[in-house]
Amino acid sequence: MTYQLFQPLINHNGQLQVQIREQIVSAILDGCLDASTPLPPSRKLAQQLHVGRNTVVNVYERLLSEGYLVSRERSGYFVNPALKFGTASLTEIPIKAETAGPLPSQGPDWEKRLHTNNLPKTLSAQTGNWKRFDYPFIYNQLDTKLFPVNEWRECCRDAVRVRDIQDWSSDHDDADDPLLIEQIRKRILPRRGIFAQEDEVLITLGSQHGLYMLSQLLMDGDTTLGIEDPGYPQVANIARMQGTRIQPLPVDTEGLVISENMDKCDLLYTTPSHQCPTTVTMSLERRHQLLTKARMEDLILIEDDYESEINFNSEPTPALKCLDKDNRVIYLGSLSKTLAPGLRIGIMVGPAPLIKRARQLRHLMLKHPPVNNQRAVALFIKRGFHDSLTRKLAQVFQTRCQLMSDALATYLNGSYAVPEGGSSIWIRLPEYINTHRLKETAKQNGILLQSGDFYYLEAKSPQNFIKLGFSAIADDQIAPGIARLAELLRAIH
Numbered sequence: 001m002t003y004q005l006f007q008p009l010i011n012h013n014g015q016l017q018v019q020i021r022e023q024i025v026s027a028i029l030d031g032c033l034d035a036s037t038p039l040p041p042s043r044k045l046a047q048q049l050h051v052g053r054n055t056v057v058n059v060y061e062r063l064l065s066e067g068y069l070v071s072r073e074r075s076g077y078f079v080n081p082a083l084k085f086g087t088a089s090l091t092e093i094p095i096k097a098e099t100a101g102p103l104p105s106q107g108p109d110w111e112k113r114l115h116t117n118n119l120p121k122t123l124s125a126q127t128g129n130w131k132r133f134d135y136p137f138i139y140n141q142l143d144t145k146l147f148p149v150n151e152w153r154e155c156c157r158d159a160v161r162v163r164d165i166q167d168w169s170s171d172h173d174d175a176d177d178p179l180l181i182e183q184i185r186k187r188i189l190p191r192r193g194i195f196a197q198e199d200e201v202l203i204t205l206g207s208q209h210g211l212y213m214l215s216q217l218l219m220d221g222d223t224t225l226g227i228e229d230p231g232y233p234q235v236a237n238i239a240r241m242q243g244t245r246i247q248p249l250p251v252d253t254e255g256l257v258i259s260e261n262m263d264k265c266d267l268l269y270t271t272p273s274h275q276c277p278t279t280v281t282m283s284l285e286r287r288h289q290l291l292t293k294a295r296m297e298d299l300i301l302i303e304d305d306y307e308s309e310i311n312f313n314s315e316p317t318p319a320l321k322c323l324d325k326d327n328r329v330i331y332l333g334s335l336s337k338t339l340a341p342g343l344r345i346g347i348m349v350g351p352a353p354l355i356k357r358a359r360q361l362r363h364l365m366l367k368h369p370p371v372n373n374q375r376a377v378a379l380f381i382k383r384g385f386h387d388s389l390t391r392k393l394a395q396v397f398q399t400r401c402q403l404m405s406d407a408l409a410t411y412l413n414g415s416y417a418v419p420e421g422g423s424s425i426w427i428r429l430p431e432y433i434n435t436h437r438l439k440e441t442a443k444q445n446g447i448l449l450q451s452g453d454f455y456y457l458e459a460k461s462p463q464n465f466i467k468l469g470f471s472a473i474a475d476d477q478i479a480p481g482i483a484r485l486a487e488l489l490r491a492i493h
Helices: 016-029 041-049 052-067 149-158 161-169 178-192 207-216 232-240 260-264 284-298 352-365 371-382 385-411 435-444 476-491
Strands: 068-072 076-079 203-204 222-231 243-254 265-269 300-305 330-332 346-349 424-428 465-469
Touching: 041 052, 041 203, 052 068, 052 076, 052 260, 068 465, 076 385, 149 371, 149 385, 178 203, 178 330, 178 346, 178 385, 203 207, 207 232, 207 260, 207 300, 207 330, 207 352, 222 232, 222 260, 222 284, 232 243, 243 260, 260 284, 330 435, 346 352, 385 424, 385 476, 435 465, 435 476
Parallel strands: 222 243, 222 265, 265 300, 300 330
Antiparallel strands: 068 076, 203 346, 330 346, 424 465
């Protein structure tokens, strides 16, 4: 019976017609309704779903206009018999005896065919189910309660106005949305002291996409890349795919240490605003020293300015790119840490010749990020919603940072520095603790955390560091989570 195909409705925001239409269309596309069986009369279906008859009639009429249904006089509504949603059938083609040869017994050996069969595990693969944990002390995820749903809906709705659709619906070849470029140049970059021309800005699918393109453009087997150690491990993973040599560089309480090891490098990757993973901020003096060193050794600097917007200080330290006088700093930024990780909108700022080549490379990969998404983000920035969200996140994260700091001081025997911004704290535990094993034990007890060994480049790395994020966990869960973690540590001891 067709009545059995329709389930009770959930009245969310009055979208009853949407739900009814979805159920009918799904039944048609899944082959559960055929052209010989009439749909339930509108009155009976309305009674079954506990909605007004006009609601069902409006859905039927819409599906009629869309071509899913046909109306037969005195018989009701039926699935349009002209619809074709079949599955391709297999037709066996006989092989002529004279041309037939021995056939392989199995398909290709894909492990042998793959040239990149040693790809590393990503952090996201370890934290994909984070919402089921009681205490998700993880990084790079967002508490959805903080997301401005209504404001984002407004921008998405306005991004599909007729005039806007005319702007973004056509193939843009390798161009970005002019409105987004304008807003980034006027609203985002100046806060970091960066003033760039249009041909010096490129939109990426997150900062990691920018890093991958830079590896293609600037790195090969004769290149040496300096990376903070501990640091962002995916940079090393990307560079190694190009055969690039990796030079680990030490970090202290002021960020990247200026050393003779840099003399061996052609390029250098750094996270000065919130060093990954230690969260320390590079001092202004150290930034000037780094730029001087880069000038003396002819280094190219890649500045990853992630989380720079989430700053607890009223006057944040200027970006390296802001201080750069001879155009040797490539700036990478991202809106993923503030707006939403899933949107994947990043920024690359560099010399015009580099950006031109990066645009050409991006064209080969994906042409350009979806322009409708770019337009929605542009409107979000233009209307001041991004500024409001950034201020809100900074306030919330500062509160959570203090709650975590207080809980650590109360329950946990470890050393740490309170960061100047961002969404995590880097903690050193006693030497006897193996945090890689601790991570697995914590997971069994409802606690999700990241062990510090993930961030070290050298095989023989310290095993007693953890990174605790506070972007995804609720305020009232921080102290209980730290207390439970402390219990596990006492049990290990």
